[in-house]
Amino acid sequence: MSRSLLSITELGETGLRRMLDTSDHMAEVNRRPNPKVPALRGKTVCNVFFEDSTRTRLSFETAAKRLSADTMNFSVSQSSLNKGESLRDTVETIAAMGVDAFVIRHGSSGAPWQIGEWTSISVINAGDGWHAHPTQALLDMYTVRTALNRPISVDGGSFDGLRVAMVGDIKHSRVARSTTEAFKLLGANVTWVSPKTLLPPVHDESVVANLDEVIEDVDVLYLLRMQNERMSEALVPHLREYTARFGLTPERAARIGRHVLVMHPGPMNRGVEMAVDPGELPGSVINQQVTNGINVRMAVLFELLGSGSENSLTGNTES
Amino acid sequence: MNTPSDVGKQVLGPDDVRRAITRMAHEIIERNRGTADLALVGIQTGGVWVVEALAAEMLRIQAAENCGANPIVIGSVDASLYRDDIGMRPVSPGSVSDLTFTVEGVTVVLVDDVLYTGRTVRAAIDAIGDYGRPKAVQLAAIVDRGHRELPIRPDFVGKNLPTSAEESVSVTPDGVTITQGADT
Amino acid sequence: MNILITNGRLIDQTGERLASVRISDGIIIEIGDQLAPDADNSGAEHLIDAAGLVISPGFVDLHVHLREPGREEAETIETGSRGAALGGFTAVVAMPNTDPTQDSVGVVEFVRQQGKRAGLCDVYPSGSITMGRKGEQLTPFAELANAGVRLFTDDGNGVQDPQLMRRAYEYASDLGVTMAQHCEVESLTAGAVMHEGSCCSHLGLPGWPSLAEELMVHRDIELVRLTGASAHFLHLSTAGSVGLVRAAKADGLPVTAEATPHHISLTDELLASYSALYKVNPPLRTIEDVMAVREGLRDGTIDAIATDHAPHVSETKEMPLDQAPPGMLGLETAFGVALAHLDMPLADVVAAMSWKPAAIAGIADRHGRPIALGEPANLAVIDPGEAWEVVPAALASKSRNTPFIGVPLTGRVKHTILHGDITVRDGKAQK
Numbered sequence: 008m009s010r011s012l013l014s015i016t017e018l019g020e021t022g023l024r025r026m027l028d029t030s031d032h033m034a035e036v037n038r039r040p041n042p043k044v045p046a047l048r049g050k051t052v053c054n055v056f057f058e059d060s061t062r063t064r065l066s067f068e069t070a071a072k073r074l075s076a077d078t079m080n081f082s083v084s085q086s087s088l089n090k091g092e093s094l095r096d097t098v099e100t101i102a103a104m105g106v107d108a109f110v111i112r113h114g115s116s117g118a119p120w121q122i123g124e125w126t127s128i129s130v131i132n133a134g135d136g137w138h139a140h141p142t143q144a145l146l147d148m149y150t151v152r153t154a155l156n157r158p159i160s161v162d163g164g165s166f167d168g169l170r171v172a173m174v175g176d177i178k179h180s181r182v183a184r185s186t187t188e189a190f191k192l193l194g195a196n197v198t199w200v201s202p203k204t205l206l207p208p209v210h211d212e213s214v215v216a217n218l219d220e221v222i223e224d225v226d227v228l229y230l231l232r233m234q235n236e237r238m239s240e241a242l243v244p245h246l247r248e249y250t251a252r253f254g255l256t257p258e259r260a261a262r263i264g265r266h267v268l269v270m271h272p273g274p275m276n277r278g279v280e281m282a283v284d285p286g287e288l289p290g291s292v293i294n295q296q297v298t299n300g301i302n303v304r305m306a307v308l309f310e311l312l313g314s315g316s317e318n319s320l321t322g323n324t325e326s
Numbered sequence: 327m328n329t330p331s332d333v334g335k336q337v338l339g340p341d342d343v344r345r346a347i348t349r350m351a352h353e354i355i356e357r358n359r360g361t362a363d364l365a366l367v368g369i370q371t372g373g374v375w376v377v378e379a380l381a382a383e384m385l386r387i388q389a390a391e392n393c394g395a396n397p398i399v400i401g402s403v404d405a406s407l408y409r410d411d412i413g414m415r416p417v418s419p420g421s422v423s424d425l426t427f428t429v430e431g432v433t434v435v436l437v438d439d440v441l442y443t444g445r446t447v448r449a450a451i452d453a454i455g456d457y458g459r460p461k462a463v464q465l466a467a468i469v470d471r472g473h474r475e476l477p478i479r480p481d482f483v484g485k486n487l488p489t490s491a492e493e494s495v496s497v498t499p500d501g502v503t504i505t506q507g508a509d510t
Numbered sequence: 511m512n513i514l515i516t517n518g519r520l521i522d523q524t525g526e527r528l529a530s531v532r533i534s535d536g537i538i539i540e541i542g543d544q545l546a547p548d549a550d551n552s553g554a555e556h557l558i559d560a561a562g563l564v565i566s567p568g569f570v571d572l573h574v575h576l577r578e579p580g581r582e583e584a585e586t587i588e589t590g591s592r593g594a595a596l597g598g599f600t601a602v603v604a605m606p607n608t609d610p611t612q613d614s615v616g617v618v619e620f621v622r623q624q625g626k627r628a629g630l631c632d633v634y635p636s637g638s639i640t641m642g643r644k645g646e647q648l649t650p651f652a653e654l655a656n657a658g659v660r661l662f663t664d665d666g667n668g669v670q671d672p673q674l675m676r677r678a679y680e681y682a683s684d685l686g687v688t689m690a691q692h693c694e695v696e697s698l699t700a701g702a703v704m705h706e707g708s709c710c711s712h713l714g715l716p717g718w719p720s721l722a723e724e725l726m727v728h729r730d731i732e733l734v735r736l737t738g739a740s741a742h743f744l745h746l747s748t749a750g751s752v753g754l755v756r757a758a759k760a761d762g763l764p765v766t767a768e769a770t771p772h773h774i775s776l777t778d779e780l781l782a783s784y785s786a787l788y789k790v791n792p793p794l795r796t797i798e799d800v801m802a803v804r805e806g807l808r809d810g811t812i813d814a815i816a817t818d819h820a821p822h823v824s825e826t827k828e829m830p831l832d833q834a835p836p837g838m839l840g841l842e843t844a845f846g847v848a849l850a851h852l853d854m855p856l857a858d859v860v861a862a863m864s865w866k867p868a869a870i871a872g873i874a875d876r877h878g879r880p881i882a883l884g885e886p887a888n889l890a891v892i893d894p895g896e897a898w899e900v901v902p903a904a905l906a907s908k909s910r911n912t913p914f915i916g917v918p919l920t921g922r923v924k925h926t927i928l929h930g931d932i933t934v935r936d937g938k939a940q941k
Contacts, residue, residue, distance in 0.1 A: 117830065125828075207710075
């Protein structure tokens with residue numbers, strides 16, 4: 008396992024399964040009255056968020072603290088970023104303060120890779136531009152695995168036969184990319200539901216241009232956030248039209264099976280992609296996604312900072 | 327990483343292991359005057375089968391001596407999140423801790439297959455502590471191979487087996503094997 | 511200065527032959543098979559042994575950004591000239607996106623004088639097409655033509671307004687100057703950092719579709735057809751663009767084109783590292799585009815290799831891709847990249863780097879000349895077989911943004927002679 012988590016591609020299927028297994032441990036810790044273990048005592052994790060995101064930052068911070076690590080926060084909003092100071096200088100300054108891991112969120116795709124070139128500190132990608140969001144994909148996989156009780160681990164198990172529909176602005180969505188990739192690594196079938204303007208220019212996923220075409224044939228319905236800005240870029244004529252073709256309206260909600268898992272990476276645009284109250288959807292696992300975010304991020308921090316170098320246990324620990 | 331296999335020398339056979347477990351079961355019952363307010367907690371992953379074997383023996387003894395029909399409370403604890411060598415060597419969680427009973431006021435008998443440096447036991451004691459405050463903690467191991475690095479001593483031992491640090495020891499229901507090549 | 515170059519393989523527009531060349535006072539005074547060092551002038555005559563080496567006309571780069579005036583921290587006319595000389599260039603055309611813009615005689619004269627003062631390379635400033643390169647109002651072409659400007663371009667940007675570009679071509683056709691176009695329809699490339707294709711989709715980066723270049727190439731070809739003016743297409747990068755220019759030439763239209771060393775050697779897959787060293791306008795494209803550009807050079811559709819040498823200080827290239835400026839160095843590595851990646855006879859590569867660009871720049875009376883008696887001595891002496899790799903720290907440029915780190919280069923300039931003066935000897939600049 009490398010010292011950084013930058014994308015699902017780099018993590019690979021074995022790494023992905025291993026993270027899911029480790030997340031079970033963390034889930035158990037989080038069920039205790041005192042959800043804390045000393046595993047990362049003495050380590051410092053620095054959240055370096057160049058893009059605002061209170062929820063993800065809190066999730067990582069909580070995860071670090073439950074492992075007894077110390078945390079630092081470095082929030083750089085784009086307007087206050089001194090244009091003269093290069094990204095490299097910013098990173099090297101923080102590194103000089105003595106941290107063991109960076110959790111980076113940046114509006115530009117690729118920033119975590121560039122940072123990885125300039126520092127030997129562990130880097131965890133908390134979302135880069137349109138490109139990747141590996142911890143989101145991990146928590147999504149963990150949520151589905153738990154909700155469906157599928158025994159997926161390093162020893163086997165898969166999402167074979169699972170039909171997933173990912174709906175919305177795929178082009179600008181790092182969640183779409185990472186979660187689709189993770190689902191496929193574990194054997195699920197993924198269909199993108201999106202107008203052509205919101206798809207990447209070149210891809211080989213199966214695509215459908217209307218949610219009604221698949222809504223009765225899915226096991227997992229994954230809704231992506233539809234942002235207001237897309238209207239001004241002439242990507243969709245009007246949000247109302249988007250909701251009509253792609254939104255989870257009450258009419259569509261009535262047609263999906265009770266077993267269908269409904270997911271969303273948050274935050275939700277009520278009335279746009281999510282036009283019903285998710286609390287009324289029997290299959291909504293949106294809250295579980297948030298809880299599992301902590302489990303999964305604890306697993307990631309532990310594996311990167313607490314786990315030494317490689318390979319799985321053979322059961323031969325000395326006492 | 328060693329897998330002690332065909333290269334090893336078997337020093338104890340299955341019957342020896344079975345007898346050791348029976349004797350330890352008797353000792354645990356005797357020392358604790360019965361099985362009330364007692365819990366056997368195996369240290370993941372090596373101690374899990376030992377706990378099951380010990381519990382089965384204790385049930386049998388209990389029944390044979392007409393000492394009541396209390397179920398033997400068992401569980402397991404994964405100490406990897408409490409180890410003192412995290413980041414220094416590969417540590418991977420085995421199965422998840424399973425402590426469904428209340429630890430408060432209970433005598434916990436920590437059980438492992440092999441007792442060596444004592445560091446895993448120290449970590450396990452800390453782990454148990456995060457679930458509550460036991461009345462007492464006792465330690466049972468089938469094999470004590472020496473080389474302690476912490477002031478930890480077992481209460482119940484199956485067999486004392488002097489070994490060198492260049493060897494590794496494996497304990498299964500089929501016996502105890504010593505292999506050349508240190509435990510990594 | 512008196513120079514004797516012995517036993518070289520002369521390559522020029524008349525052909526190839528083995529010979530020695532004697533130079534005095536800036537002119538070639540003798541060419542022959544066995545020239546002996548001058549007994550009278552022994553000591554004052556510089557001897558260059560060109561055995562096994564090629565002697566060619568000094569190279570001409572139609573497209574360099576010397577950054578002065580305005581961004582001297584990245585490069586100056588002096589450091590740029592030095593890099594040019596090391597790359598075998600005796601003349602460069604300086605792009606007008608300086609600050610202030612090269613849209614007035616004052617700025618143009620300043621640039622020319624700075625080049626002269628450095629004395630390492632002839633610097634020919636180009637003029638912008640529009641004032642301040644804003645795309646609104648035409649630059650005074652005639653004034654600038656009187657000051658010696660032959661090429662006009664808004665490079666850095668293309669002229670977006672077709673009506674304005676039509677007027678530019680019409681006005682220019684009276685004056686015998688050439689419009690050079692950076693072909694990019696900006697509404698199609700807003701926010702783009704790399705080529706639009708499968709790579710950018712994987713990497714989650716906004717893309718620059720080939721169409722954005724091809725639309726303007728097509729537009730300007732038709733404007734040439736309409737107005738009779740000449741056009742030169744800067745840094746062609748797509749297979750489609752090459753096809754359009756090929757058809758235009760077949761129709762007899764007065765168009766010429768150039769391509770950069772990076773567009774014949776590097777592809778968009780390099781962006782997977784997210785390194786801004788590979789960010790450039792127009793962007794690195796697919797292998798199919800690269801092969802089409804190479805074919806364009808081979809069959810003459812593309813006349814010249816021009817570096818689009820674009821220095822940037824390191825800090826700016828160590829920014830996320832969307833914030834980093836586009837551009838790569840090119841002067842010192844151009845010949846090595848060209849020879850390593852083009853499957854063309856050496857003479858054709860030399861043509862694309864010397865007499866053909868000299869003609870386009872309107873300086874064919876001084877540069878790219880045949881190596882013959884009475885001609886100005888603007889020459890390069892090259893080892894066409896030497897394999898080498900670029901070492902960023904050893905570059906003469908003030909900047910370090912070369913994308914050719916680790917790329918094998920074939921062919922190295924050993925000596926450069928500018929108007930009979932040795933500017934580079936044994937790979938070292940003489941001033």
